[in-house]
Amino acid sequence: MAEREVDRSVSQTVKAQLALRDQLLSGSLRPGERISELQAVETTGASRTPVRMALVRLEEEGLLEAIPSGGFMVKAFSERDISDSIELRGTLEGLAARFAAERGVSARELEPLKECLAAIDELLRQVPISVDAFSSYVTLNARFHALLTELSRSPPLIRQIDRASSLPFASPSGFVMAQSALPEAQQILIIGQEHHRVVIDAIENREGARAEAVMREHARLAVRNLRLALRNRTHLDLLPALALIKSATD
Amino acid sequence: MAEREVDRSVSQTVKAQLALRDQLLSGSLRPGERISELQAVETTGASRTPVRMALVRLEEEGLLEAIPSGGFMVKAFSERDISDSIELRGTLEGLAARFAAERGVSARELEPLKECLAAIDELLRQVPISVDAFSSYVTLNARFHALLTELSRSPPLIRQIDRASSLPFASPSGFVMAQSALPEAQQILIIGQEHHRVVIDAIENREGARAEAVMREHARLAVRNLRLALRNRTHLDLLPALALIKSATD
DNA sequence: TCCCCCGCTATTGTATACATAACGTATTCA
DNA sequence: TGAATACGTTATGTATACAATAGCGGGGGA
Known part of the structure; x- marks a missing residue:
């Protein structure tokens, strides 16, 4: 050699x-x-x-x-494994949002989140959204979730969220891509962005319960859309993570 | 050799x-x-x-x-790391309880949980509880939590709860032992047992939100008591897991 | 006297050799 | 002809040898 x-x-x-x-x-x-x-x-x-x-x-x-x-x-995953993983992740992110809200976050710490939010707003102004813009969206969305997780200032929680995201379909990028398979993709992205806006607002106003609730709803939206996407399997090749799904979907 | x-x-x-x-x-x-x-x-x-x-x-x-x-x-853990880990675990167990309630559980599956509950009731009848009985309690309590987790029928969630419990102070046994350091230990065990009773009732009646809420409360009780126990550090030698705690508590 | 550089040592990362267990195949016996 | 057993092959678990790096100490120079 x-x-x-x-x-x-x-x-x-x-x-x-x-x-x-x-x-x-x-x-x-x-x-x-x-x-x-x-x-x-x-x-x-x-x-x-x-x-x-x-x-x-x-x-x-x-x-x-x-x-x-x-x-x-x-390892092989069933469709339910996948939706449970997404809901699990949403629950953990909900806890992170609540920690952030309850423990307080300075304006300076919130700044990058707001920049992210604004950048996504800019992208979503395109109708319909271009492929390039969608790809930027995936990156920005992942960044938003990562920043939000960090705001909890809880290393054990951050670690656990990372672990929960290591399953590719449970990661922010993963479920966004799954959602993109749907015809109503753009509306879904807009609703998701509204969730992002609400969670920041809730954290700013130190409303822990509200911050937590909206992140969980965010995940439930993703679960619902993943189910829909798996039904009409168009563009599912966008989601290489589904390579791990077991025969239940066939 | x-x-x-x-x-x-x-x-x-x-x-x-x-x-x-x-x-x-x-x-x-x-x-x-x-x-x-x-x-x-x-x-x-x-x-x-x-x-x-x-x-x-x-x-x-x-x-x-x-x-x-x-x-x-x-690895070294701060006191907050520990309480966050307990709350994290409670959140995951809450999700497990909700899954169990929403997805339904047969009477036969609930049987072992109820046996566990009854056995703990029996132990708590002693006032004050003996050392032997307390040790049985630790085992039974761990069993109860494990069985409850299983009821979710969600492998990803079960896996994640196991991971969250691998930190010794976040495991059911760990926090029970921490609580035992307090003078009001017996009252605390009785309250905890009430939580156990409520979660089973909620699951039987398919009240997902209630099942989830009580498990989260269960964890919050543990966090509160751990804080108290760390303040008046009596019998903390009962908790070898604290070997990992960092100097923040000194 | 203090600081910097060079070299040594100790510990980790990597490669590979060896042993053992499991699986597959072929042969033989019923 | 089918099934069971034995043997061989292959892959994994374990041990150890080798290489490279990082940390430390000593010595020399400023």
Whole structure:
């Protein structure tokens, strides 16, 4: 293997983890399929030790499942698993919003959130929204959710929300993309943006219960739309995360 | 190493994980302290590979923290981290209770919960409660919470609750033990038991919102009592988990 | 005397060799 | 002909060797 170039700026473990995650989310590995360590070694270029570490991390992340007799398989998710994961995430974000509201947030901390909000407003002014603008929306939306989570100032909660978002379909980007499959996509984005506006207002006015309620509603909207999107499966190829969905939807 | 007896019924990785966790929770490793792999190899009897796997798992579990330059250190928790973790767990259990109520639960599934409830009632009849009875209570209470979580029938949620409970002070046993440090311990247990009774009633009557609310209140009670217990620090040695608390409380 | 640089040591990250267990296949016996 | 067992192959779990980096200490120069 004379041609192996080792990039020491990032560990082999991390590289293997990223490469394997890509394979999982792109669907080149099928749900239920056993992961061969040797095959992973070949595709990632790392040796067995870092590959094994990456597999352990991906298992903890929820993308893989340990096989009792040894090794790992690609985890499969039902439609209900997905909607539960989204609702779960919404519940945690609701708690984060409530913490932020109850504990108080300075105007300076709220500034980036408001910038995000304004940027999204700008994008949504286009009717219909362009593909580019939609892609910007996905980024900005993810940023909004991340900033909101940070406002809770609660490391354990932030950590848990990160874990809950590691399942790709439960991440903000994931469910936005699922919603985009619907004809009423633009209206949905507008309603979501209204939720964003309300949660900031509630936090500013230190209304914890209201802040929490709107984030939970935000997630319920996402669940409802995901269900609809799965019914009329148009553009579902937009959502590579669905590579992990199990046969229940077929 | 002729004397090394290898028990092949359980992997070296799991053994190392258990041994290291014991060390962490018993306080033989101090918060902030770097974990030496070689030292871990000596104390656990496993070789470096399984030790490293165990370290990765303990990091994902939240007991360790990766050091950027390499290796792991014992994670330290503030008092707020702990109360947030308890509230977080209560929020998730609230969601589980709501799922159970909304999705419906058969009488047969509810049976073990009711048995648990009755057994705890029996224990609480003693005034004051004996040490043995208290220890049974801890076990039964943990069982009650585990059964309730299962009732949600939501693997992603169950998984997340398990993760949230892996922090020892956030587990049902953990916070019960913290509460036991208070003089009004018995009254607290009685109130907690009332919460248990209400959540079952709410689930039976399919009142999702009520089931959720009572579980959240249950956690808030625990948070309040933990704060009290940390103020008048009597019997805190009952709670080995506090080995991980950082100096904020000193 | 203080600061900087060089080198050493210790510890981690990585690779690989070895052992063991599981699975598949083929052969044989009923 | 089918089923069961035995053997072989393959993959995983474990151990260890090797390499590289980071931290530390000593020595030298300003």
